[in-house]
Amino acid sequence: MNIYRYEENPLITPLDVVPYHDGYEVIGAFNGGVAKYGDETLLLLRVAEKPIAEHENEVVAPYFNVKEQKLERVSFDKNDPTYNFDDPRMIRHKDNLGGFIYLTSISYIRIARSKDGHNFTLDKEPFLYPFNEYQTFGIEDARVMQMEDTYYITFSAVSECGVADALVTTKDFKTYDYKGNIFAPENKDVLLFPEKINDKYYALHRPSAKNIGELDIWLASSPDLVNWGDHKRLIGVRQNSYDDGRVGGGCTPIKTEAGWLILYHGATKKHRYVMGAALLDLNDPSVVLKRTTEPFLEPVAEYEKNGFFGDVVFACGTVQEGDTLKMYYGVADTSMAGCEMKISDLLHHLERTSCLTK
């Protein structure tokens, strides 16, 4: 299908972002949630800042000290055999490579604003910065759902307690109300449906289980967007597919005549991230009507293939204008890109390649 990648891509790179912390470098400005606010397009960027090591063999991990309300750092020696430093994103114990102890950067949410959707200006201050014990390792991958004049922002809260999902609401993108962790660990990629369906709110979420279960997308329902129940597995990983490693919701679900259009990321076991689509029943989002067997967006451009963690396209939001969908997406865990497509094209692509094997 036709995808028009913006000529200005990547739209925002780490070089465009002045670090908020002394002694840190910005290594990522990516995975931005998207909001239309007044006449502006806002990207709620995940900015990742990494402490600058003092010597070649030092690996530094930042964390937010809640009591002191300041960012601190822990130093590791690259040659310390207790730890594994192979994944540049994290510090792992050598005996537990399936988990991590610290991250090597701290993420928070900073807003980039644009009148034309192509050229963005960054705020100087963070919008969402760690403020409690569930966010000591950072705030990641915000998604925005708008209902009337209120914006509902979900994000991953990362700490030694686990990775939970929190909710804040705002009307002005300056101040916000904290609604707590709405999904318990371990969970990521929470997407709120933008309206009630048969008197219930719905969300997609992506649990990560310790003992059994894949990295699948689940559906939950709620009376109030804050309290969630009736958890059901919705979109699972598929063997021998582009999404055999993990799946996770990407953009706020889009209402079409054919059903709820879900744009999700799928990754292989080797961590190549692409974008797939699914269509859910308008009146019962627990019914998957269609699902792509071929991704509609794959990392092919240089900025998608190379970066801090390459071969990643990871969309967190869209702006819809009639049949045109402007999708903004993180690339290579480093920068932000944008593209445009027709919703009708996406629906044709779904029609043509659909397969419902879970």
Next chain:
Amino acid sequence: MNIYRYEENPLITPLDVVPYHDGYEVIGAFNGGVAKYGDETLLLLRVAEKPIAEHENEVVAPYFNVKEQKLERVSFDKNDPTYNFDDPRMIRHKDNLGGFIYLTSISYIRIARSKDGHNFTLDKEPFLYPFNEYQTFGIEDARVMQMEDTYYITFSAVSECGVADALVTTKDFKTYDYKGNIFAPENKDVLLFPEKINDKYYALHRPSAKNIGELDIWLASSPDLVNWGDHKRLIGVRQNSYDDGRVGGGCTPIKTEAGWLILYHGATKKHRYVMGAALLDLNDPSVVLKRTTEPFLEPVAEYEKNGFFGDVVFACGTVQEGDTLKMYYGVADTSMAGCEMKISDLLHHLERTSCLTK
């Protein structure tokens, strides 16, 4: 502190239970939730049935086929190097010993009834038997909370989808209403508080995270017992303690003048399970007032030390009569035992040994 173990212990063993399935043996009748119903004490036993292998080198895994609505089995060869059979409870892939592929038995809930609380008669039929795709590997560890004439029963729903927590309600212990999975995977040990506190319901739950986070007890709140939010870590594992491996809620919280009395299981990294206690603020259960540094019940009796999985005491419910607390508990993942203690003694024990290090 003084604990009086019943002389009839173990009260129920697998030998007392006629298998529900042809070709199966009962290997466990344990971890029973507790309800007072009319003049009877009910134990909502977890009955574990294991398919009888056809030859010495066969390991069989049962699963419930939802479509066919019948129990089926998968056969493994003990000498197949792809799998690991060291843990008698499960079949694991050799490359992922932190998780499992199949369980070697299927659990469901069967009721044992008693007028005196010591001598129990078992129902012939299961009360809660797998009925959907989230329960194909079984239903485990029920807990019961009573509010007026309605009993709220939570349990672990185990399947290849993950381990979720579900809720059913009943008024007669014959029929029930299914309320869905109220906590997403991976989660166990859900305990509902028996009344609203400042207009909210509360629950304890125990997530299991893949990448980071310990096996801690969390608190959540709800408007309706079905939808849950505001997840907070409440009672964490403690290094160099009886609960340095995992903790999980045990019995429905007990209201005392001093606070909400929480009886929880704690296990070491080597899987020795004991019972500890904590006290939460009456008006705000997110505040831990006290917590034992010494367990109040440990596996010392022969039936607690030896069995399918030894060195385990695992309480799932109590009956309160004034200052007397009758606690029923699973032993060695095999049988049920009972004991009595004074609530005042427990509060003194908490007072004497309390330590609030998380």
